Amino acid sequence: MATSVLEVIAAPYEVWLAPVGFAFPDVDEIPIGTMGWELLGTSGTKSYDEKGVTVTFNDAKSTFTPAGSTAPRKVWRISEQISVGVDVVDMSAVNIAKALNDGTVTQVAAGSGTPGTDSVPLLQGHDVALFAALIRGISSAGPEFTAQFELPIVYQDGKPAPAFLKGTPAGVAFNLMTLEDDDLGFGQYVIQTADAT
Amino acid sequence: MERVRYDGPGHVLHAFGRTLKRGDTEEFSEQEVRQLLAQPAIRVTVEPTRAARPLPGGVMTWVYPEVPAPPSGVGEPEADNGEGHTTSSKEKK
Numbered sequence: 607m608a609t610s611v612l613e614v615i616a617a618p619y620e621v622w623l624a625p626v627g628f629a630f631p632d633v634d635e636i637p638i639g640t641m642g643w644e645l646l647g648t649s650g651t652k653s654y655d656e657k658g659v660t661v662t663f664n665d666a667k668s669t670f671t672p673a674g675s676t677a678p679r680k681v682w683r684i685s686e687q688i689s690v691g692v693d694v695v696d697m698s699a700v701n702i703a704k705a706l707n708d709g710t711v712t713q714v715a716a717g718s719g720t721p722g723t724d725s726v727p728l729l730q731g732h733d734v735a736l737f738a739a740l741i742r743g744i745s746s747a748g749p750e751f752t753a754q755f756e757l758p759i760v761y762q763d764g765k766p767a768p769a770f771l772k773g774t775p776a777g778v779a780f781n782l783m784t785l786e787d788d789d790l791g792f793g794q795y796v797i798q799t800a801d802a803t
Numbered sequence: 804m805e806r807v808r809y810d811g812p813g814h815v816l817h818a819f820g821r822t823l824k825r826g827d828t829e830e831f832s833e834q835e836v837r838q839l840l841a842q843p844a845i846r847v848t849v850e851p852t853r854a855a856r857p858l859p860g861g862v863m864t865w866v867y868p869e870v871p872a873p874p875s876g877v878g879e880p881e882a883d884n885g886e887g888h889t890t891s892s893k894e895k896k
Contacts, residue, residue: 700812713845715818715838722842724813 612748618658619743619755621646621692621780623704626736626759633752633798637740646780647694647701655693655777659741661755662689688757688792690741690782695775697768699724705766705778708735734761739782751798758787804830807839810846818845 628642637643647653665686669678694701703709707730716722739760745751764781784792807830809816809823816823819835828850831839839847 710815711813712815712817713813715816715845716842717819717838722844724844 613746615744615746617744617749618651618654619741620650620654621659621690621782622740622742623737624740626738628738630738630740630754630756633742633745633754633796634802637742643740646692646704647696648698649696653694653696653701655695657693660689660691661741662691664689686792688784689763690739690755690757690760690780691764692780693777694780695777697776697778699726701778702726702766705762705764705780706730707733707762708737736761736785737782745798747797747799751800753795753797755795756790756793757782757784758790758793759785761785804832805836806850807831807836808848808850810848812846816845 622637622643622645624637624642624644631637631641631643635641637645651658663686666684668682668684670680671678694705699711699713703711703726706726706728709727709730712725714720714723714725737760739757740754741757742752742754745753760782762780763783764779766778768776768778770776786792806828808828809825811825814825816825818839819831821829821831823829836847836849839845840849
């Protein structure tokens with residue numbers, strides 16, 4: 607009997623954001639608004655650019671090479687940070703506001719002589735908005751299971767540059783960067799391996 | 804008038820001279836509520852303004868008006884006089 611190579615994954619992950627401090631859902635729970643989690647992009651992965659979601663583990667190290675050798679003898683990690691990059695093809699006010707420092711979306715209802723509008727402030731200010739981030743998709747233990755990156759504190763470092771031209775959808779760049787949580791560090795990657803009994 | 808709760812997706816709603824933050828409730832006329840519900844970009848929930856009042860005992864029942872009794876002597880059903888035996892409009896012999 608042929609065995610499927612479950613540990614190889616080629617599927618898009620979706621990104622969820624919540625205020626810092628909100629509990630992460632279990633791997634077999636669907637995050638919903640009542641739990642404080644909002645899906646990034648109106649249609650989730652169907653709003654993401656074909657490049658999908660990229661999780662990068664950045665770090666910088668320093669080495670010591672003594673005078674008596676040409677080879678380094680010691681290494682230290684001096685900095686580390688995780689980044690989550692995704693281009694969201696979604697020009698709704700809610701998504702643009704999320705990309706611009708979680709700005710306040712003001713809605714005006716249509717009335718007699720008044721068109722309905724959604725507006726987003728463009729000036730972001732010096733305070734940087736923080737989020738909790740959940741990046742989830744299929745598990746390496748089986749396509750019916752879920753895996754998720756749980757990042758307790760992130761900020762948006764992407765430089766949105768939507769291009770408005772024919773033939774190419776306008777998108778908003780997100781690059782979520784982690785900050786250290788005093789208790790959880792950078793969070794964890796959780797892989798579901800079995801159903802609850 | 805109906806009480807309406809603003810559910811987003813924005814953070815602030817300006818509607819018909821009133822301003823609501825997400826989660827706030829405000830009273831609007833029925834026509835204003837219809838106009839809000841007709842706008843898919845705005846999510847609102849209409850909350851009931853007239854709460855049902857339960858009768859004593861917590862059971863909801865309908866109370867019908869009294870039906871006048873039919874004329875006596877014609878098909879009148881036997882009725883319990885409350886003393887454990889029935890009576891009839893016709894005396895039993």
